[in-house]
Amino acid sequence: MDKKWRASKSSQEIVETVACDDRYDFDFHDLDRVQRRLKQRHVQMIAVAGTIGTGLFLGSGNALQVAGPLGALIAYALVATVAYSSLCCIAEMTTWAPISGTFPHYASRWVDPALGFAVGWNYFYANAVTVPVEISASVILMTFWDENKNHAAIYTAIIVVFVCAINIFGVQYFGESEFFFSIVKLVLIIVLLLTGLIVDLGGSPDREVIGFKFWANPGAVNRANLVGDLGADRFLAILNVVIQAAFSFKGMELVCIAASETENPRRNIAKAVRRVFYRILVFYMLGILMIGMLVPFNDPALLSRVGTAAQSPFVIALNRAGVKAFPHLINAGILASALSSASSFLFASSRVLYGLSIRGQAPKWMAHTTKKGLPIAAVLTSSAFALMSFMTVSAGVETVFNWFVNVVTTGGFIGWFSINLTYVYFHRGMVAQGYNLKKNIYNNPLQPYLAYWGMGWxxxxxxxxxxxxxFKFETSLFLTAYINIPIFAVLYFGYKWKYSTRIWKPLEMDFVTGIPTVEETELPPDPPVTFFEKVGAVLF
Structure with a gap:
């Protein structure tokens, strides 16, 4: 065994690092076959795509109805801070080690191999199951134009083929599709925000100035109708929306998962993550604020669960104001969001599965790649989950959709918790071994307290x-809400028992082996010359 040793800078004690054990060999240069084909504009727009989706366009209506305008704003703001903390944690680790396997590999390397195994498989199936969720949402959106339920299977088949093809053709096609979908979503949300502001200020055909009158009547915070105490009941209503909001923000970390296939990954990911905060603030927070101003939480239309643009609070508000031109445009934009999300979650699940395979924590054949660096075996395996969307054709669209949402939401929470936990260990090990965290290409000055915030929530x-x-026990709802906890425990303790893994101490963590240097990944930036290049540099 080729032993590797590191001397502690504080005590000069000779310690054995992770890389000393062949079972945890991280020298992957002869294994990792993916290629860096995603460009800066792709990365920037993938970051945008992760923050705008069906949760904002459709799910925000249910949030408004459940918790009221202020309650929904509080819930989304809280989840936004937690999602942002998780993104900052994974971004800092990724800019240090932009390699395949992403945060499950970081968990194996810096916390415990058993945690990496459990996190990787949890994240894989959570994202893989989200693919049919988004495909089901896309099929529902198609009913806005075609109400014939007999066509649901046809639309499902078409969308499944489309989403899988984007990933099978290669990462460059995935990047271009995300670039297009993100532009559609950006244009749509900007148009909706501007139109909503005009309507609120009295620019609609009926000339009514709305302002914040719905915050006064029927009120700023709704009740959950679960307990008698008013304050506690309102808190439970907000808590209910928190769970829904988490599904809306799920997938923000995709930009870091794509690091091993990104040109100049350290610079581009750092740039994208620094801008995500402002995109969340502008698009999500202003979007939730706007619908709370335009629609009262007791509007009967908010009770609709049709899953099309008719359910969108933006459409409801514009219809109430006499503006009838937007529903078809909004439905098309929401459809683009659903397709983008399905493609993104398929990409994420396949790359995590590939990372598990090259680390020996998944079957070896799943590490097979094409000559162009596409992990085709992992992509096809993940694509098989898309076929679950056909369940909605016979089992009832809304029932299956809600069941999937509940299952994957818990998986997403566990993934975020693991990212923040891994960062705490990463930070501890870097400090113990004398590394200057501020010299990393991306470093958040609020760390490690930001990670503690994310872990707690x-x-x-x-x-x-x-x-x-x-409050009203149903076995099926209980299982979908909590089944991921015992599954994760079985994965973690089962792997730990079989391989007798242990939690790494700060001086044992390996921050060098198999990690490309900055000189190996980063090329000198090309300064913008023309007017359009300068505009692109600002936007992307």
């Missing part, structure tokens, strides 16, 4: 995900 979310079931 995600653990709370995991435990409270299905709280409503205890």
């Amino acid at each position: 995600t653990l709370f979310f995991v435990l409270m995900n299905g709280y409503a079931v205890f």
Whole structure:
């Protein structure tokens, strides 16, 4: 065994690092076959795509109806901070080690190989199951134009083929599709925000100035109708929306998962993550604020669960104001969001599965790639989950959709918790071994407290995900809310028992082996020359 040793700078004690054990060999240069084909504009738009989706366009209406305008704003703002903390944690680790396997590999390398195994498989199936969720949403959106239920299977087949083809053709096609979908979503949300502001200020055909009158009547925060105490009941209503909001923000970390296939990954990911905060603030927070101004939470139309643009609070508000031109445009934009999300989650699940395979934590054949660096075996395996969307054709679209949402939401919380936990260990090890974290290409000055914030709230979310079931117990709802917890425990303790893994101490962590240097990944930036290049540099 080729032993590797590191001397502690504080005590000069000779310690054995992770790389000393062949079972945890991280020298992957002869294994990792993916290629860096995603460009800066792709990365920037993937970051945008991760923050705008069906949760904002459709799910925000249910959030408004459940918690009221202020309650929905508080819930989305809280989840936004937790999602942002998780993104900052994974971004800092990724800019240090832009390699395949992403945060499950970081968990194996810097916390415990058993945690990496459990996190990787949890994240894989959570994202793989989200693919049919988004495909089901796309099929529902098609009913806005075609109400014939007999066509659902045809639309499902078409969308499944389309989403899988984007990923099978290669990462460059995935990047271009995300670039296009993101532009559609950006244009749509900007148009909706501007139109909503005009309507609110009295620019609609009926000339009514709305302002914040719905915050006064029927009120700023709705009740959950679960307990008698008014304050506690309103808190439970907000908590209910927190769980839904988490599904809306799920997938923000995709930009870091794509690091091993990104040109100049350290510079581009750092740039994208620094701008995500402002995109969340502008698009999500202004979007939630706007619908709370335009639609009262007791509007009967918000009770609709048709899953099309007719359910969107933006459409409801514009219809109420006499503006009838937007529903078809909005439905098309939401459809683009659903297709983008399905493609993104398929990409994420396949890359995590590929990373598990090259680390020996998944079957070896799943590490097979094409000559162009596409992990085709992992992509095809993940694509098979898309076929689950055909369940909606016979089992009822809304029932299956909601069941999937509940399952994957818990998986997403566990993933975020693991990212923040891994960063805490990463930070501890870097400090112990004398590394200057501020010299990393991306470093958040609020760390490690940002990671502690994310850990605390995600653990709370995991435990409270299905709280409503205890007021009116239903076995199926309880299982979908909490089944991921025992699954994760079995994965972690099962792997730990079989391989006798242990939690790494700070001085044992390996921050060097198999990690490309900055000189190996980063090319000198080309300064913009023309007017359009300068505009692109600002936007992307």
